[in-house]
Amino acid sequence: MAETIYVLGEGGMVIAMDLPLPESIQERLDRGQLRRVHSDGSPYTSAPARTAPAPARGSALTDGAVPRPGARAGKDDWVLWAMATHALPQENAEGMTKAQLQELGEQPEPAAGARPSEDAPKADWIAYVVRQGRMSMEDAEAYTKADLIALVS
Structure with a gap:
């Protein structure tokens, strides 16, 4: 069964249509x-899919980094x-406890000998x-960070 x-048509009339819709419609x-609506003409809103929340991304205020939660924040x-x-x-x-999560560094540890990120x-x-x-x-301490980056680039 379709x-x-x-x-909602151009003239304001609510029209029932079976899927798949004709190509022109x-x-x-x-x-x-044309706009999809409920049978009473109210705006159509689909139910959001139930998925795991996506990891947050930082804002422009944090330069894209996700701020570390406060000590009293939930797990x-x-x-x-x-x-x-x-x-x-x-x-x-x-699988980690809240205490183990809190012990993680502010930024991930680079692999031994790996080139640091530019930030x-x-x-x-x-x-x-x-x-x-x-x-x-x-000698390295006398250089600016930008100079050090340029030196290895």
Whole structure:
């Protein structure tokens, strides 16, 4: 049996239509010339799909970083933060205690010897340049972060 939807026509009349819609009607619906409504003419709203919440993404105020939850935040907030910041799979993050989640660093630890991200603190860049043997710690501290990045690029 075909599913029936209701469409508000251009003249304001509610019309019952079976799916799939004729091509010309579907095109007019896609262009916004017709609108899907409930049988009484009220605006149609579909039920949102029930899925796991997506990890939050930071705003422009936080430069895209997800802010660390406060100490009194619930475990769910800590799970979302760990998923977004540390790229932990949901099952792993949910399997950790709140205390374990709180012990995670502000940013994920780079792999040993890995090049730091461009938004990493200057200290990480100094350590990276020194590990590579490009210069001493004292010399590296005299450079700006931008200079250190340019040096290894």
